[in-house]
Amino acid sequence: MRTLIKNGRVVTAVDDYVADIFIDGETVTTIGKSLDVEADVVIDASGKIVIPGGIDPHTHMELPFGGTQSSDDFFTGTRAAAFGGTTTIIDFAVQTKGESMTAGVDAWHKKAEGKTCIDYGFHLITTEFEDGTEREMYSLMEEGITSFKLFMAYPGVFLADDATIFRAMSAAGKCGGLICMHAENGIVINEIIKRFLADGRTAPKYHALTRPTIAEAEGVHRAIAIAEMAESPVYIVHLSCTDALNQVRQARDRGIAAFAETCPQYLFHSIEDYGDGWDGAKYVMTPPLREKHNCADLWTGLKMDDLQVISTDHCPFCMKEQKELGLGDFTKIPNGAPGVENRLALIYNGGVVENRISLNRFVELTSTAAAKMFGMFPKKGTIAVGSD
Structure with missing residues (x-):
């Protein structure tokens, strides 16, 4: 299944920006502005935080x-x-x-x-x-x-x-x-x-x-x-x-x-x-x-x-x-x-x-740091191309 998350506020341990996220199956494949892609599911995340x-x-x-x-x-x-x-x-x-x-x-x-x-x-x-x-x-x-x-x-x-x-x-x-x-x-x-x-x-x-x-x-x-x-x-x-x-x-x-x-x-x-x-x-x-x-x-x-x-x-x-x-x-x-x-x-x-x-520190404490500590980063613990 292909999923497009649009206009979300993407927050990681180090970043904070608005973007679209395209997910193919269980993997993030594209991150960018106003993505023009075909998706089975489209989620409007305007005004929402995506972590x-x-x-x-x-x-x-x-x-x-x-x-x-x-x-x-x-x-x-x-x-x-x-x-x-x-x-x-x-x-x-x-x-x-x-x-x-x-x-x-x-x-x-x-x-x-x-x-x-x-x-x-x-x-x-x-x-x-x-x-x-x-x-x-x-x-x-x-x-x-x-x-x-x-x-x-x-x-x-x-x-x-x-x-x-x-x-x-x-x-x-x-x-x-x-x-x-x-x-x-x-x-x-x-x-x-x-x-x-x-x-x-x-x-x-x-x-x-x-x-x-x-x-x-x-x-x-x-x-x-x-x-x-x-x-x-x-x-x-x-x-x-x-x-x-x-x-x-x-x-x-x-x-x-x-x-x-x-x-x-x-x-x-x-x-x-x-x-x-x-x-x-x-x-x-x-x-x-x-x-x-x-x-x-x-x-x-x-x-x-x-x-x-x-x-x-x-x-x-x-x-x-x-x-x-x-x-x-x-x-x-x-x-x-x-x-x-x-x-x-x-x-x-x-x-x-x-x-x-801070919001970035929240993400680090609840996700990113554990991913790094136990060998799962960057597959897990962040939002990036190639991540879950």
Whole structure:
């Protein structure tokens, strides 16, 4: 099908102009003024903004967690993304302990195959990095899996020790891969949680109070230090607070290849939303919501390029049956919340309309930067001849 978009205000991360766009199939073939071409569909975009499709590089469809799995599958989740203007997601496949990396990727391909409404790719959550793993990492990179996630949290489930992180970063650094890091001091957090439970503090709000900002900042500092020793870049996922942001800013000021994303929940919500009752379970995610002042600092970080990407960490669980697994014990509440459908609208209104960021920066944060970070630019993340 041939589509002509006429008279739209075309906005990318670097441009802002009025033009016609001719699309043959799924590819932009011509951009210009008053194009005289035959098209099956003509869209008059006069007075409208035309931007690249959003890219959400952090989603969790059908993710097993806490005795259940996230409530969106690859159909419902990508349908929601499409409604919200996101045309590409990068989901996290999981390497099960004792199995190969390839088996983890294959399992997620089976979940997604034939279901998705938009384009998708995968990172791989790496639970082991032993002899031979480096060769498997290189093989996966040839197939297009170029980013690998490790955790400093969730002891006994995902947590990787510093030696494992160093080995993975060293391997990725050699071959142009990227380690995505969930950065919190999970060992200390686990000890804090034990104290709270022993004192009978079990309500949802204690999820936040047992994961202090200093634990995230320490994890970010350590992740960056290990990356520096491994001579590898590092990408901090779902950064939530000023203390952690300062670690990224300081590293980047020293010329370290440290990158970070944040999410809408950390820009609009705060720890006060937990309240004292069960309703706070809807906000149980990791990292948790923070004190309100962190929101303003994160917006500044986005404006100043201390933060490069806005993702969602989309990982929804139903309040009934799923979140209720944690009634009486916040540690058993499945961690996660939705976001993939509302991300662009939230950031446009809260960012561009409220004059926190420019329209070009909006496009960069929600599409272009992720495309560049994860090897999709300029096929995705911009509007140019040859782009999707």
